[in-house]
Amino acid sequence: MERTANPIVAQLENVSFSFNGADVLTDVNLAIRPGDFLAVLGPNGGGKTTLLKLMLGLLEPRGGRVRLFGAPPAEGLERVGYMPQHGEGGHDFPITVLEVALMGLLGRRSLGWRHGRQEGARARRALERVGVADLAGRRVSSLSGGQRQRVFIARALVTEPELLLLDEPTASVDPEGRGKLYEVLKDLNRDITIVVVSHDLSIVWDAVKSVACVNRGLYLHEGREITPEMVNLMYGGHPGAECNVELIAHGVPHRVLHAHAAPGAKDPHA
Numbered sequence: 231m232e233r234t235a236n237p238i239v240a241q242l243e244n245v246s247f248s249f250n251g252a253d254v255l256t257d258v259n260l261a262i263r264p265g266d267f268l269a270v271l272g273p274n275g276g277g278k279t280t281l282l283k284l285m286l287g288l289l290e291p292r293g294g295r296v297r298l299f300g301a302p303p304a305e306g307l308e309r310v311g312y313m314p315q316h317g318e319g320g321h322d323f324p325i326t327v328l329e330v331a332l333m334g335l336l337g338r339r340s341l342g343w344r345h346g347r348q349e350g351a352r353a354r355r356a357l358e359r360v361g362v363a364d365l366a367g368r369r370v371s372s373l374s375g376g377q378r379q380r381v382f383i384a385r386a387l388v389t390e391p392e393l394l395l396l397d398e399p400t401a402s403v404d405p406e407g408r409g410k411l412y413e414v415l416k417d418l419n420r421d422i423t424i425v426v427v428s429h430d431l432s433i434v435w436d437a438v439k440s441v442a443c444v445n446r447g448l449y450l451h452e453g454r455e456i457t458p459e460m461v462n463l464m465y466g467g468h469p470g471a472e473c474n475v476e477l478i479a480h481g482v483p484h485r486v487l488h489a490h491a492a493p494g495a496k497d498p499h500a
Contacts, residue, residue: 238300239264239393239423240285245294247280254280258294258448262393267419267439270427271456276445278427279315282395285425286312298393311386311422315397316379327373327381328366331356334388356384360414376407380414387418394418396426400433412437431456 240262247255255277262268272278283289284296287303298306311334331353357363360380370378379399386394399415400408415424416437426433434441438454 237263239266239298240425241295241297242281242284242291243295243297245284245291245296247277247284247289248292249280253446255284255291255444255448256446258444260442260448260450262423262425264392264423265419265439266423266425267415267437268425268442269433269438269440269454270425270442270444271431271433272429272444274429278429278444279397281444281448282312282397282425282427285395286310308389309392311389311391311394313382313386313394313396313399315401316382325370326366327357327362327368327370328353330370330381331366331384331388334385352390353384353388356387357381359387359418360384361410374407375402375404376411379403379407379411383414391422393423394425396424398428398430399426400428400430408432 238261240260242258242260245255245258246253258281260281270278270281280289284291285298285303286307287296287298296303299309328350332349334356335349335352354363354366357366360383362377362380362384365373365377365381370381373381379401383394383396383399386396396415400411403411412433412435415426418424419437426438434454434456436454440450440452441454441456442448442450443456
């Protein structure tokens with residue numbers, strides 16, 4: 231597919247989705263532009279993973295329209311890398327780091343498990359980009375949680391995508407591993423648009439460019455600050471309630487939500 235410039239990488243217009251008669255997402259609007267680094271936050275069951283699957287065309291919306299690079303999702307998938315959420319199990323399978331990266335090419339080549347020199351070189355480049363090329367011959371089962379997540383990201387990178395979708399990439403990763411992973415994502419964002427789904431507020435650090443909260447609805451803030459409206463959408467409460475939230479991440483304390491006034495009080499940031 232010939233790659234053409236498009237002012238919007240992914241777009242959802244008035245998208246709704248239901249499962250077994252229950253609303254999961256309702257009237258969601260979102261436009262992701264080239265070069266963005268979007269953190270999608272929200273509680274478990276709020277619809278974050280559903281949002282990614284709608285972008286990929288793995289789910290069909292009940293209403294509204296989804297576009298990738300200006301076309302239906304099926305026509306843009308070759309330009310997208312996707313890392314689904316990984317649980318604790320299944321990591322004892324006897325497979326090497328290089329073989330995991332090569333799995334990103336399955337379905338794009340009719341080679342089965344065989345690969346040629348060109349495919350091997352692409353997989354090694356992807357591993358190098360996430361800082362684990364020296365582990366290519368190691369079994370995945372021998373890696374730390376952070377190393378394993380970087381290998382799974384390499385698998386999504388092997389097709390050299392323009393858009394990278396990551397579902398809970400920091401799950402089961404210790405603070406040191408999260409820091410290294412954040413630096414990897416910051417570097418990747420130099421030439422790849424990134425969307426990261428997480429329920430972990432520490433994902434909002436200096437590389438993130440915009441933040442969305444999803445809990446059936448969607449609230450977008452074009453900046454990396456978590457707003458009072460987002461906290462209200464995620465955790466309930468009422469608009470204007472006083473909530474001074476500060477996140478202390480490992481080695482990088484930063485305020486993710488400015489203090490704001492209770493009803494009737496003067497806003498210190500007004």
